[in-house]
Amino acid sequence: MTTDRIFLMGMPGSGKTTLGKGLAAYLDLPFIDLDVEIELDEGRTIPEIFEQYGEEYFRKLEAKVLRNLVANKDRFLMSLGGGTPCYMENLEVLKKEGKSIYMEVSAQELFKRLHGSGASKRPLLNGKSQDQLLKELEDKLNVRNSFYRQADLVAKGDNLSISEVLKLLND
Ligand SMILES: Nc1ncnc2c1ncn2[C@@H]1O[C@H](COP(=O)(O)OP(=O)(O)O)[C@@H](O)[C@H]1O
Ligand SMILES: O=C(O)C1=C[C@@H](OP(=O)(O)O)[C@@H](O)[C@H](O)C1
Numbered sequence: 001m002t003t004d005r006i007f008l009m010g011m012p013g014s015g016k017t018t019l020g021k022g023l024a025a026y027l028d029l030p031f032i033d034l035d036v037e038i039e040l041d042e043g044r045t046i047p048e049i050f051e052q053y054g055e056e057y058f059r060k061l062e063a064k065v066l067r068n069l070v071a072n073k074d075r076f077l078m079s080l081g082g083g084t085p086c087y088m089e090n091l092e093v094l095k096k097e098g099k100s101i102y103m104e105v106s107a108q109e110l111f112k113r114l115h116g117s118g119a120s121k122r123p124l125l126n127g128k129s130q131d132q133l134l135k136e137l138e139d140k141l142n143v144r145n146s147f148y149r150q151a152d153l154v155a156k157g158d159n160l161s162i163s164e165v166l167k168l169l170n171d
């Protein structure tokens with residue numbers, strides 16, 4: 001299977017954007033962050049899109065932008081949004097069009113990373129008490145794991161490094 005098209009999936013805070021940039025540089029692949037592409041396409045930030053049009057609109061936009069990118073680019077490492085594989089039959093696109101990696105991080109670790117300012121840029125997690133945030137992360141992880149675990153590779157750990165993910169890809 002081609003490793004010229006890699007998709008990183010996982011929960012918000014799992015490191016898709018942060019590790020994705022480094023991984024893309026190591027692999028000499030153009031880096032794409034799907035959330036950034038959605039913002040460019042729409043001319044609004046993710047929080048603005050949710051606020052003004054709601055989640056359903058966002059999911060349709062996400063599905064459209066994903067398909068456009070895949071149709072037009074041969075090589076990339078793409079960091080997806082946390083929900084991307086779980087809606088609009090996007091998982092089928094991901095499975096067909098490249099190699100997918102699930103960055104599996106525990107809900108407790110996600111909470112540690114997101115409980116400060118991290119939630120404010122993420123409309124689905126914003127404005128919650130600490131208890132609510134942890135519960136929401138646990139619930140979402142439970143539901144989404146059935147999608148994420150269909151990835152071609154699983155990089156599991158609360159302290160994942162670029163080299164660990166690279167090793168997984170090369171094994
Ligand atoms: N492997 C990691 N170890 C420790 N902290 C991390 C790691 N990956 C990401 N983070 C931190 O978690 C937060 C969210 O990371 P981000 O890359 O935006 O996640 P995602 O794109 O998956 O939502 C950031 O503050 C980032 O510094
Ligand atoms: O989990 C989700 O449904 C979402 C995650 C976000 O991306 P990150 O996973 O990069 O935070 C972004 O796509 C949007 O706020 C919805």
Ligand SMILES: [Mg+2]
Binds near residue numbers: 017035079
């Ligand atoms: Mg991200």
